Amino acid sequence: MARPSAPAVRDVLLMATPSKNADLRWFGGFHASDPFPAFSVKGRKVGLLPGMEVGRAREESAFDEVLNLTAVIADLRKSNPQAGVADAIVFAALQRGVHRFRVPADFPVGLYERLRALGLALHPVGAQQNERGAPEVFPQRLVKSQAELAGIRAGNAAAAAGFQAVERLLAEAEVGQKGLLRWQGKILTAEILKEEAQVAILRRGGLCDIGLIIAPGDQAVDCHCSGSGPVRANELIVCDIYPRHVASQQYGDMTRTYLKGKANARQRKMVLAVLEAQRRAIKAIKAGVTGAKVHTVVQEYFKSLGYVTGLKKGAYVGFFHGTGHGLGYDIHEDPALSTRNPRPLVVGNAVTVEPGLYYPGLGGCRFEDCVVVTKKGSEFLSAHPYDWEIA
Amino acid sequence: MARPSAPAVRDVLLMATPSKNADLRWFGGFHASDPFPAFSVKGRKVGLLPGMEVGRAREESAFDEVLNLTAVIADLRKSNPQAGVADAIVFAALQRGVHRFRVPADFPVGLYERLRALGLALHPVGAQQNERGAPEVFPQRLVKSQAELAGIRAGNAAAAAGFQAVERLLAEAEVGQKGLLRWQGKILTAEILKEEAQVAILRRGGLCDIGLIIAPGDQAVDCHCSGSGPVRANELIVCDIYPRHVASQQYGDMTRTYLKGKANARQRKMVLAVLEAQRRAIKAIKAGVTGAKVHTVVQEYFKSLGYVTGLKKGAYVGFFHGTGHGLGYDIHEDPALSTRNPRPLVVGNAVTVEPGLYYPGLGGCRFEDCVVVTKKGSEFLSAHPYDWEIA
Numbered sequence: 001m002a003r004p005s006a007p008a009v010r011d012v013l014l015m016a017t018p019s020k021n022a023d024l025r026w027f028g029g030f031h032a033s034d035p036f037p038a039f040s041v042k043g044r045k046v047g048l049l050p051g052m053e054v055g056r057a058r059e060e061s062a063f064d065e066v067l068n069l070t071a072v073i074a075d076l077r078k079s080n081p082q083a084g085v086a087d088a089i090v091f092a093a094l095q096r097g098v099h100r101f102r103v104p105a106d107f108p109v110g111l112y113e114r115l116r117a118l119g120l121a122l123h124p125v126g127a128q129q130n131e132r133g134a135p136e137v138f139p140q141r142l143v144k145s146q147a148e149l150a151g152i153r154a155g156n157a158a159a160a161a162g163f164q165a166v167e168r169l170l171a172e173a174e175v176g177q178k179g180l181l182r183w184q185g186k187i188l189t190a191e192i193l194k195e196e197a198q199v200a201i202l203r204r205g206g207l208c209d210i211g212l213i214i215a216p217g218d219q220a221v222d223c224h225c226s227g228s229g230p231v232r233a234n235e236l237i238v239c240d241i242y243p244r245h246v247a248s249q250q251y252g253d254m255t256r257t258y259l260k261g262k263a264n265a266r267q268r269k270m271v272l273a274v275l276e277a278q279r280r281a282i283k284a285i286k287a288g289v290t291g292a293k294v295h296t297v298v299q300e301y302f303k304s305l306g307y308v309t310g311l312k313k314g315a316y317v318g319f320f321h322g323t324g325h326g327l328g329y330d331i332h333e334d335p336a337l338s339t340r341n342p343r344p345l346v347v348g349n350a351v352t353v354e355p356g357l358y359y360p361g362l363g364g365c366r367f368e369d370c371v372v373v374t375k376k377g378s379e380f381l382s383a384h385p386y387d388w389e390i391a
Numbered sequence: 392m393a394r395p396s397a398p399a400v401r402d403v404l405l406m407a408t409p410s411k412n413a414d415l416r417w418f419g420g421f422h423a424s425d426p427f428p429a430f431s432v433k434g435r436k437v438g439l440l441p442g443m444e445v446g447r448a449r450e451e452s453a454f455d456e457v458l459n460l461t462a463v464i465a466d467l468r469k470s471n472p473q474a475g476v477a478d479a480i481v482f483a484a485l486q487r488g489v490h491r492f493r494v495p496a497d498f499p500v501g502l503y504e505r506l507r508a509l510g511l512a513l514h515p516v517g518a519q520q521n522e523r524g525a526p527e528v529f530p531q532r533l534v535k536s537q538a539e540l541a542g543i544r545a546g547n548a549a550a551a552a553g554f555q556a557v558e559r560l561l562a563e564a565e566v567g568q569k570g571l572l573r574w575q576g577k578i579l580t581a582e583i584l585k586e587e588a589q590v591a592i593l594r595r596g597g598l599c600d601i602g603l604i605i606a607p608g609d610q611a612v613d614c615h616c617s618g619s620g621p622v623r624a625n626e627l628i629v630c631d632i633y634p635r636h637v638a639s640q641q642y643g644d645m646t647r648t649y650l651k652g653k654a655n656a657r658q659r660k661m662v663l664a665v666l667e668a669q670r671r672a673i674k675a676i677k678a679g680v681t682g683a684k685v686h687t688v689v690q691e692y693f694k695s696l697g698y699v700t701g702l703k704k705g706a707y708v709g710f711f712h713g714t715g716h717g718l719g720y721d722i723h724e725d726p727a728l729s730t731r732n733p734r735p736l737v738v739g740n741a742v743t744v745e746p747g748l749y750y751p752g753l754g755g756c757r758f759e760d761c762v763v764v765t766k767k768g769s770e771f772l773s774a775h776p777y778d779w780e781i782a
Contacts (some may be wrong), residue, residue: 108496
């Protein structure tokens with residue numbers, strides 16, 4: 001919740017590393033691997049960049065004004081030898097007539113305390129709990145531009161190249177002793193599948209900068225387990241690929257589940273249930289519908305088929321994660337398609353739709369695509385077949 | 392500077408996403424792409440993980456105790472429907488008899504304010520200016536363990552695989568019209584070199600998660616320009632590769648400079664000057680020597696050869712960056728080998744050594760290796776030849 005005084009303050013101050021902070025990537029459109037401050041003044045974007053970055057920032061960034069932070073600090077040190085980044089921010093802000101800023105909930109506290117001691121009025125806004133960044137600072141970030149949607153599509157095209165690699169290896173693999181798969185003379189492992197997928201993704205302009213999941217058998221029941229070791233015939237393999245499209249800085253996020261060999265009746269029933277749940281969730285999405293409502297559609301469908309969700313021997317089974325999440329500059333953004341999101345979706349939200357079911361002994365199954373919310377429904381931002389049984 | 396009361400407080404509280412925060416990677420040894428809190432109590436490490444992550448965290452992490460954050464919040468909501476992450480942290484801390492924590496300077500301000508309102512005493516420590524994270528919270532993080540050094544070596548072995556790919560392509564390339572290089576029927580670009588280098592790095596267990604630099608000609612004069620477009624014969628090409636070794640989460644960081652064809656006298660003189668500067672800097676490193684002193688060795692050597700450093704037509708020329716920086720869980724850590732580090736190096740510090748020279752018209756040249764500081768000198772953490780002229 002924003003403080004009572006916050007609505008009057010329009011200008012925003014950030015201090016972050018673009019490679020680690022989606023707000024600053026969105027705000028500044030500039031890639032750097034060290035932190036720097038940036039703020040808005042009456043709609044103008046100001047970046048304070050280290051001297052070494054100034055030339056590149058003036059050429060490449062979305063800042064209306066790029067100040068040389070190194071030079072400002074050097075100037076200030078003529079009268080105050082202790083001057084640092086905080087003093088430079090205060091100087092640049094006051095020079096532009098601003099002394100109050102909103103800051104995101106993940107603003108660094110050290111600088112926050114220092115700036116307040118120097119007289120700036122700072123108003124933290126956004127998710128106080130820091131569960132999903134601070135969308136309240138830039139709510140417009142959750143309504144995607146055409147360029148951002150194109151970036152998400154490109155991220156998903158890279159993910160699809162990864163699935164093609166996985167499918168090729170599974171098709172080429174032979175079933176060896178004890179059902180272990182063999183490929184090019186070796187036992188086929190999750191690690192090999194990940195390496196080949198990542199190479200294919202890289203060659204399509206994507207980068208799995210926070211990893212990828214290729215989890216065979218019961219490993220997938222822990223739905224964030226990234227997967228390792230041998231892959232066997234006739235077991236479900238969950239492949240969740242979420243590459244960043246490097247040129248646009250947008251994430252893609254897709255999941256496919258495979259099985260090499262022949263599925264049994266329970267596996268087949270579960271896969272078809274998840275595919276149908278995904279179809280129903282996507283059908284439920286349109287502007288005005290809440291994230292919670294979409295999630296309920298999936299929950300109720302699984303329940304109607306007799307798939308139980310809950311704790312079993314201390315581990316979650318069934319459908320125990322959200323139906324989806326926003327994505328773009330960050331892999332996990334608002335809006336969530338889950339119980340905790342009572343707010344209606346709006347036109348331009350980009351979300352994943354990823355129902356799944358997980359039971360020890362049977363394994364996991366998840367299918368995930370991305371859509372953009374429209375007035376009457378949604379449009380796909382991802383495209384790849386659902387052929388899951390590989391001979 | 393720590394507050395006067397800080398030294399009495401030993402316990403540390405973190406709230407961060409491991410994939411974005413080196414302190415938490417070091418503290419928790421657990422990979423996750425969403426934020427969670429963790430704290431220490433009398434030397435014991437406690438992690439508060441979302442229910443979905445608890446099983447994996449108990450198996451894989453370095454936490455002595457893993458609490459189910461989801462379950463704690465659900466319990467608290469029975470009496471307080473508004474309870475969230477902050478309430479869960481306070482509950483878990485008080486239950487363990489702690490109500491004061493040090494927090495790093497980059498601790499998120501939203502949660503900081505909420506925790507203080509709930510009665511926790513929080514003491515921000517570390518770099519108030521946030522220029523280089525918060526080493527003061529975990530100073531022991533800058534003294535590397537044998538496993539961490541092995542990880543940095545592995546990161547550098549991946550980088551070396553990248554250089555081998557670049558060298559292979561440059562050797563295979565032919566000089567075409569206007570000095571443009573051609574490879575496999577196409578004009579050879581920085582993008583092609585980056586792609587082939589990244590594939591080689593991936594296959595060696597590395598990931599260029601924050602990019603890489605392959606900057607031909609004058610592009611390299613902006614030493615953070617990542618490089619693009621055609622590569623020409625007889626121009627210097629700066630290749631700076633800093634992959635994360637995925638298994639150990641440690642970064643490597645190396646630079647080589649190449650030239651396809653035949654160097655002219657000025658290019659050759661500059662390359663040999665940088666190589667000699669690097670040799671002298673490495674020779675100067677040992678426990679007890681300050682980072683600033685090592686940097687001075689390079690500055691004075693370049694000056695003695697007549698290489699001028701300063702602003703020329705608004706851009707920096709000469710040797711305008713630090714001689715090196717610490718690395719490990721993060722790509723840029725303390726200690727710095729630069730003017731701003733008056734503190735002595737200690738045994739176990741891992742640092743890059745990367746002098747460079749940059750002049751428009753002549754181009755850039757940088758060579759970078761990593762060493763670990765020992766009592767009497769240093770040992771290399773990187774290994775790759777310096778053959779820079781490729782026929």
